[in-house]
Amino acid sequence: MKELMIVLDTTDMNHPRARKCIEYLKKTDLSLAELVIVDNVYSDGFNRGACLEGFRRLAGERPIILLQDDVFIEDARWLTKLRDVTLKPDVLVAGCLHSYERSSDVFAGALVGYDLRVEPVTHIAEATAEPLRYLPCILSGVVFIAEPEKLGLEAANITDNGKTDLYQDGLYEADICMQAWAMNKRVAACLDLTVKRMLPHPSVLSKMVKDQPVDGDRFRLKWQVFIKDSLYAVQELKGLEKRLKEPSQPSPTPSHKERGTI
Numbered sequence: 001m002k003e004l005m006i007v008l009d010t011t012d013m014n015h016p017r018a019r020k021c022i023e024y025l026k027k028t029d030l031s032l033a034e035l036v037i038v039d040n041v042y043s044d045g046f047n048r049g050a051c052l053e054g055f056r057r058l059a060g061e062r063p064i065i066l067l068q069d070d071v072f073i074e075d076a077r078w079l080t081k082l083r084d085v086t087l088k089p090d091v092l093v094a095g096c097l098h099s100y101e102r103s104s105d106v107f108a109g110a111l112v113g114y115d116l117r118v119e120p121v122t123h124i125a126e127a128t129a130e131p132l133r134y135l136p137c138i139l140s141g142v143v144f145i146a147e148p149e150k151l152g153l154e155a156a157n158i159t160d161n162g163k164t165d166l167y168q169d170g171l172y173e174a175d176i177c178m179q180a181w182a183m184n185k186r187v188a189a190c191l192d193l194t195v196k197r198m199l200p201h202p203s204v205l206s207k208m209v210k211d212q213p214v215d216g217d218r219f220r221l222k223w224q225v226f227i228k229d230s231l232y233a234v235q236e237l238k239g240l241e242k243r244l245k246e247p248s249q250p251s252p253t254p255s256h257k258e259r260g261t262i
Contacts, residue, residue, distance in 0.1 A: 001034070001062075002032060002033055002034040002062075003032045003033070003062065003063075004032050004033040004034070004062060004063050004064070004065060004079065004083075005033065005034050005036065005055070005058075005059045005062050005063070005064045005065070006025075006030070006033045006034065006035045006036065006064075006065045006067060007036050007038060007052065007055045007064060007065070007066055007067065008021070008022070008025075008035065008036070008037045008038065008067045008068075008069060009038050009040075009048065009051075009052070009066065009067065009068050009069065010037065010038065010039055010040070010068075010069035011039070011040055011041070011069070012039065012041065013037055013039045013069075015069070017069055017070055017198055018069040020072065021067075021069045021070065021071055021072060022037070024072045024073050024074060025067075025073060027074075027076070028073055028074075028075065028076045028077075028078055028079070029076050029077060029079065029080070030079070032079060033065070033079060036055065038051055038055075048167070048172065052066060052172050053172075056145070056148045056151065056152075057148075059148045059149075060148075060149060061147070061148075061149050062148070063083065063086070063144060063145060063146050063147070063148070064144075064145050064148045065079070065082070065142070065143065065144050065145070066140070066142075066143040066145070066173065067141065067142060068140065068141045070141070070197055070198035071141045071142055071195050071196070071197060072195060072196040072197075072198070073142075073195050074195075074196070075193055075194075075195075078096075078193055078195075081096075081190050081192050081193045082094045082095075082096065082142075082144040082190055082193065083144065083146075084190075085131075085132050085144070085188055085190045086144060086146035088130070088132065088186075088188070089186075090184070090185050090186045091132075091146065091185070091186045091187070091188050092145070092146050092147060092150065092151075092180040092183070092185035092186060092187070093138065093143065093144065093145055093146070093176055093177055093180045093185075093186075093187045093188075094132075094138070094143075094144040094146070094187075094188055094189070094190055095108075095109060095138025095139055095142055095143055095144070095187075095188075095189045095190070096138075096142050096189060096190045096193035096194065096195055097123050097189060097190075097191065097193065097194040097195070098139050098141060098142075098194070098195055098197050099194055099195070099196055099197065100197045101196075101197070101198060105122045106122065106123045106194060107120050107121065107122055107123065107139060108121050108122070108123040108133055108135060108138075108139075108189040108191070109121050109133070109135030109136070109137055109138045109139055109187075109189050110135070110136065110137045110138075110139065111135070111136055111137075111240055111241070111243055111244050112136050112137055112174065112227065112244075113227065113241070113244045114220070114223070114224035114225070114227040114228040115220070115224070116216055116219065116220055117244050118244075119243055119244050120139075121135060121243075123189075123191065131190060131191045131192040132188040132189060132190055132191055133188060133189045133191060134186055134187065134188050134236035134237060135187060135188070135189055135237075135240075136177065136178075136181070136187065136227075136231060136232075136237060136240070137173075137174050137177040137178075137187065138173075138177060138187055138188075138189050140172075140173040140174075141195070141197060142195055143173045143176070145176060150183065150185075151176055151179050151180075152179075167215050167218060167219070171215045171216070171218070171219045174219065175219060175222070175223075178222075178223045178226065178227070178231075181226075181230075181231055181234060181237075182226055182230070186236065
Protein backbone atom coordinates (compact mmCIF):
# COMPACT_ATOMS: atom_id res chain seq x y z
CA MET A 1 0.00 0.00 0.00
CA LYS A 2 1.41 3.37 -1.04
CA GLU A 3 1.79 6.34 1.25
CA LEU A 4 -0.75 8.63 -0.46
CA MET A 5 -4.05 8.24 -2.30
CA ILE A 6 -4.97 10.45 -5.29
CA VAL A 7 -8.62 10.56 -6.37
CA LEU A 8 -9.17 12.08 -9.82
CA ASP A 9 -12.77 13.09 -10.45
CA THR A 10 -13.92 13.16 -14.10
CA THR A 11 -17.15 13.04 -16.06
CA ASP A 12 -15.47 11.09 -18.86
CA MET A 13 -11.93 9.72 -18.66
CA ASN A 14 -11.84 9.45 -22.46
CA HIS A 15 -12.56 13.15 -22.92
CA PRO A 16 -9.51 14.98 -24.37
CA ARG A 17 -9.35 17.22 -21.30
CA ALA A 18 -9.28 14.28 -18.89
CA ARG A 19 -6.75 12.38 -20.99
CA LYS A 20 -4.49 15.44 -21.08
CA CYS A 21 -4.82 15.79 -17.30
CA ILE A 22 -3.78 12.14 -16.86
CA GLU A 23 -0.88 12.53 -19.31
CA TYR A 24 0.44 15.46 -17.29
CA LEU A 25 0.07 13.48 -14.08
CA LYS A 26 2.02 10.52 -15.43
CA LYS A 27 4.98 12.80 -16.14
CA THR A 28 5.22 13.76 -12.46
CA ASP A 29 6.61 11.73 -9.56
CA LEU A 30 3.78 9.46 -8.44
CA SER A 31 6.00 6.90 -6.73
CA LEU A 32 4.43 7.61 -3.34
CA ALA A 33 0.83 7.60 -4.53
CA GLU A 34 -1.98 5.28 -5.53
CA LEU A 35 -4.04 6.91 -8.32
CA VAL A 36 -7.78 6.21 -8.46
CA ILE A 37 -9.86 7.61 -11.33
CA VAL A 38 -13.57 8.14 -10.70
CA ASP A 39 -15.50 8.33 -13.98
CA ASN A 40 -19.14 9.25 -13.41
CA VAL A 41 -19.96 8.94 -17.16
CA TYR A 42 -22.08 12.10 -17.03
CA SER A 43 -24.55 10.38 -14.73
CA ASP A 44 -27.34 12.66 -13.47
CA GLY A 45 -27.61 10.48 -10.39
CA PHE A 46 -23.94 10.75 -9.46
CA ASN A 47 -23.45 12.15 -5.95
CA ARG A 48 -19.96 13.63 -5.90
CA GLY A 49 -20.01 14.35 -2.18
CA ALA A 50 -20.96 10.80 -1.28
CA CYS A 51 -18.35 9.38 -3.65
CA LEU A 52 -15.50 11.51 -2.27
CA GLU A 53 -16.62 10.80 1.27
CA GLY A 54 -16.33 7.08 0.52
CA PHE A 55 -12.75 7.50 -0.67
CA ARG A 56 -11.93 9.65 2.36
CA ARG A 57 -12.95 6.74 4.56
CA LEU A 58 -11.10 4.25 2.37
CA ALA A 59 -7.88 6.25 2.66
CA GLY A 60 -7.94 5.76 6.43
CA GLU A 61 -4.88 7.44 7.91
CA ARG A 62 -3.23 7.95 4.53
CA PRO A 63 -3.23 11.51 3.15
CA ILE A 64 -5.66 11.88 0.25
CA ILE A 65 -5.46 14.29 -2.67
CA LEU A 66 -8.64 15.30 -4.50
CA LEU A 67 -8.11 16.29 -8.15
CA GLN A 68 -10.43 17.46 -10.91
CA ASP A 69 -9.89 16.64 -14.57
CA ASP A 70 -9.38 20.20 -15.80
CA VAL A 71 -6.14 20.51 -13.78
CA PHE A 72 -2.80 20.31 -15.59
CA ILE A 73 0.18 19.73 -13.29
CA GLU A 74 3.64 20.29 -14.72
CA ASP A 75 5.71 20.33 -11.53
CA ALA A 76 7.22 16.87 -11.03
CA ARG A 77 7.53 17.45 -7.27
CA TRP A 78 3.96 18.67 -6.72
CA LEU A 79 3.08 15.95 -4.22
CA THR A 80 6.17 16.59 -2.14
CA LYS A 81 5.52 20.33 -2.10
CA LEU A 82 1.93 19.88 -0.91
CA ARG A 83 2.97 17.36 1.70
CA ASP A 84 5.67 19.73 2.97
CA VAL A 85 3.01 22.40 3.58
CA THR A 86 1.04 20.00 5.77
CA LEU A 87 4.16 19.38 7.84
CA LYS A 88 3.82 22.92 9.13
CA PRO A 89 2.20 23.16 12.57
CA ASP A 90 -1.53 22.39 12.48
CA VAL A 91 -1.94 22.54 8.67
CA LEU A 92 -4.56 19.90 7.86
CA VAL A 93 -5.59 20.93 4.32
CA ALA A 94 -3.31 22.26 1.59
CA GLY A 95 -3.87 23.61 -1.90
CA CYS A 96 -1.86 25.58 -4.42
CA LEU A 97 -1.97 28.48 -6.85
CA HIS A 98 -4.25 28.27 -9.89
CA SER A 99 -3.90 29.98 -13.26
CA TYR A 100 -6.93 30.01 -15.53
CA GLU A 101 -7.37 30.31 -19.26
CA ARG A 102 -8.42 33.80 -20.37
CA SER A 103 -7.27 35.31 -17.09
CA SER A 104 -3.94 36.93 -16.29
CA ASP A 105 -4.51 36.53 -12.55
CA VAL A 106 -3.21 33.72 -10.38
CA PHE A 107 -5.58 32.67 -7.60
CA ALA A 108 -4.60 31.28 -4.19
CA GLY A 109 -7.99 30.62 -2.59
CA ALA A 110 -11.18 32.30 -1.51
CA LEU A 111 -12.76 34.27 1.28
CA VAL A 112 -16.25 33.22 2.26
CA GLY A 113 -18.93 35.04 4.23
CA TYR A 114 -21.60 33.49 6.43
CA ASP A 115 -24.17 34.43 3.76
CA LEU A 116 -22.06 32.69 1.07
CA ARG A 117 -20.62 35.90 -0.31
CA VAL A 118 -17.34 34.85 -1.85
CA GLU A 119 -14.28 36.73 -3.03
CA PRO A 120 -11.44 34.94 -4.82
CA VAL A 121 -7.98 35.81 -3.55
CA THR A 122 -5.38 36.64 -6.16
CA HIS A 123 -1.72 35.93 -5.52
CA ILE A 124 0.94 38.60 -5.96
CA ALA A 125 4.48 37.24 -6.10
CA GLU A 126 6.51 38.60 -3.21
CA ALA A 127 9.22 37.52 -0.83
CA THR A 128 7.71 35.62 2.09
CA ALA A 129 9.18 33.94 5.13
CA GLU A 130 7.25 30.77 4.33
CA PRO A 131 6.11 29.40 0.94
CA LEU A 132 2.48 29.23 2.05
CA ARG A 133 -0.54 31.44 2.69
CA TYR A 134 -3.33 30.79 5.16
CA LEU A 135 -6.82 31.23 3.70
CA PRO A 136 -10.39 30.36 4.73
CA CYS A 137 -10.74 28.14 1.66
CA ILE A 138 -8.34 26.84 -0.94
CA LEU A 139 -9.61 26.28 -4.46
CA SER A 140 -11.08 22.94 -5.41
CA GLY A 141 -9.21 21.06 -8.11
CA VAL A 142 -6.13 20.26 -6.02
CA VAL A 143 -6.87 19.52 -2.36
CA PHE A 144 -4.39 17.70 -0.13
CA ILE A 145 -5.91 16.38 3.12
CA ALA A 146 -3.15 15.34 5.52
CA GLU A 147 -5.27 13.42 8.04
CA PRO A 148 -8.58 12.46 6.40
CA GLU A 149 -9.56 10.29 9.36
CA LYS A 150 -10.04 13.46 11.42
CA LEU A 151 -12.71 14.77 9.07
CA GLY A 152 -16.28 13.69 8.46
CA LEU A 153 -19.19 15.37 6.77
CA GLU A 154 -22.02 13.22 7.98
CA ALA A 155 -22.01 14.11 11.69
CA ALA A 156 -23.57 17.55 11.16
CA ASN A 157 -25.68 16.60 8.18
CA ILE A 158 -28.23 14.11 9.47
CA THR A 159 -31.69 14.68 8.01
CA ASP A 160 -34.97 14.40 9.91
CA ASN A 161 -35.40 10.82 8.70
CA GLY A 162 -31.94 9.87 10.00
CA LYS A 163 -30.25 9.60 6.61
CA THR A 164 -26.90 11.15 5.81
CA ASP A 165 -27.26 14.39 3.87
CA LEU A 166 -24.15 14.96 1.71
CA TYR A 167 -23.22 17.64 -0.77
CA GLN A 168 -24.19 16.84 -4.33
CA ASP A 169 -21.48 18.80 -6.08
CA GLY A 170 -19.03 21.63 -5.48
CA LEU A 171 -19.02 22.45 -1.78
CA TYR A 172 -17.46 19.24 -0.46
CA GLU A 173 -13.95 20.75 -0.39
CA ALA A 174 -15.22 24.00 1.12
CA ASP A 175 -16.81 22.03 3.94
CA ILE A 176 -13.50 20.26 4.57
CA CYS A 177 -11.78 23.64 4.88
CA MET A 178 -14.37 24.83 7.39
CA GLN A 179 -13.99 21.61 9.38
CA ALA A 180 -10.24 22.17 9.61
CA TRP A 181 -10.61 25.71 10.94
CA ALA A 182 -13.35 24.62 13.35
CA MET A 183 -10.95 21.99 14.75
CA ASN A 184 -8.35 24.72 15.34
CA LYS A 185 -6.33 23.37 12.43
CA ARG A 186 -5.13 25.35 9.42
CA VAL A 187 -5.80 25.59 5.68
CA ALA A 188 -3.01 26.89 3.47
CA ALA A 189 -2.07 27.38 -0.18
CA CYS A 190 1.41 26.35 -1.31
CA LEU A 191 3.01 29.34 -3.03
CA ASP A 192 5.68 27.18 -4.69
CA LEU A 193 3.18 25.27 -6.82
CA THR A 194 1.00 26.61 -9.64
CA VAL A 195 -1.33 24.46 -11.72
CA LYS A 196 -3.09 25.31 -14.94
CA ARG A 197 -6.88 25.11 -15.18
CA MET A 198 -8.92 24.65 -18.34
CA LEU A 199 -11.84 26.58 -16.90
CA PRO A 200 -12.08 30.14 -18.28
CA HIS A 201 -12.40 31.72 -14.83
CA PRO A 202 -12.72 30.59 -11.18
CA SER A 203 -16.50 30.72 -10.96
CA VAL A 204 -17.28 27.27 -9.58
CA LEU A 205 -19.18 28.47 -6.53
CA SER A 206 -21.34 30.95 -8.44
CA LYS A 207 -22.36 28.20 -10.86
CA MET A 208 -22.98 25.83 -7.97
CA VAL A 209 -25.23 28.32 -6.20
CA LYS A 210 -27.23 28.71 -9.38
CA ASP A 211 -27.38 25.03 -10.36
CA GLN A 212 -27.25 23.39 -6.90
CA PRO A 213 -29.00 25.76 -4.47
CA VAL A 214 -29.62 22.92 -2.02
CA ASP A 215 -25.87 22.57 -1.50
CA GLY A 216 -25.63 26.29 -0.81
CA ASP A 217 -28.42 26.11 1.74
CA ARG A 218 -26.79 23.07 3.35
CA PHE A 219 -23.42 24.80 3.64
CA ARG A 220 -24.98 27.99 5.02
CA LEU A 221 -27.03 26.13 7.61
CA LYS A 222 -24.02 24.20 8.82
CA TRP A 223 -21.40 26.95 8.86
CA GLN A 224 -22.95 30.43 9.01
CA VAL A 225 -22.64 30.78 12.79
CA PHE A 226 -19.04 29.56 12.81
CA ILE A 227 -18.04 31.85 9.93
CA LYS A 228 -19.75 34.86 11.49
CA ASP A 229 -18.52 34.39 15.05
CA SER A 230 -15.25 32.46 14.89
CA LEU A 231 -13.58 32.01 11.50
CA TYR A 232 -12.10 35.47 11.10
CA ALA A 233 -11.12 35.64 14.76
CA VAL A 234 -8.36 33.12 14.05
CA GLN A 235 -4.99 34.88 14.17
CA GLU A 236 -3.97 33.88 10.63
CA LEU A 237 -7.24 35.16 9.14
CA LYS A 238 -7.80 38.38 11.07
CA GLY A 239 -8.75 41.31 8.85
CA LEU A 240 -9.50 39.22 5.78
CA GLU A 241 -13.27 39.47 6.24
CA LYS A 242 -13.10 43.17 5.38
CA ARG A 243 -12.15 42.22 1.84
CA LEU A 244 -15.49 40.53 1.21
CA LYS A 245 -17.61 42.65 -1.08
CA GLU A 246 -21.01 43.68 0.16
CA PRO A 247 -23.89 42.19 -1.85
CA SER A 248 -25.55 44.56 -4.30
CA GLN A 249 -28.87 43.97 -2.57
CA PRO A 250 -29.94 42.12 0.59
CA SER A 251 -30.39 38.45 -0.22
CA PRO A 252 -29.97 35.19 1.72
CA THR A 253 -28.47 33.58 -1.37
CA PRO A 254 -25.74 35.25 -3.47
CA SER A 255 -26.56 36.14 -7.07
CA HIS A 256 -25.20 33.85 -9.74
CA LYS A 257 -23.58 36.96 -11.20
CA GLU A 258 -21.26 37.33 -8.24
CA ARG A 259 -17.61 36.58 -8.89
CA GLY A 260 -16.31 33.80 -6.72
CA THR A 261 -15.18 30.25 -6.26
CA ILE A 262 -14.33 27.66 -3.75
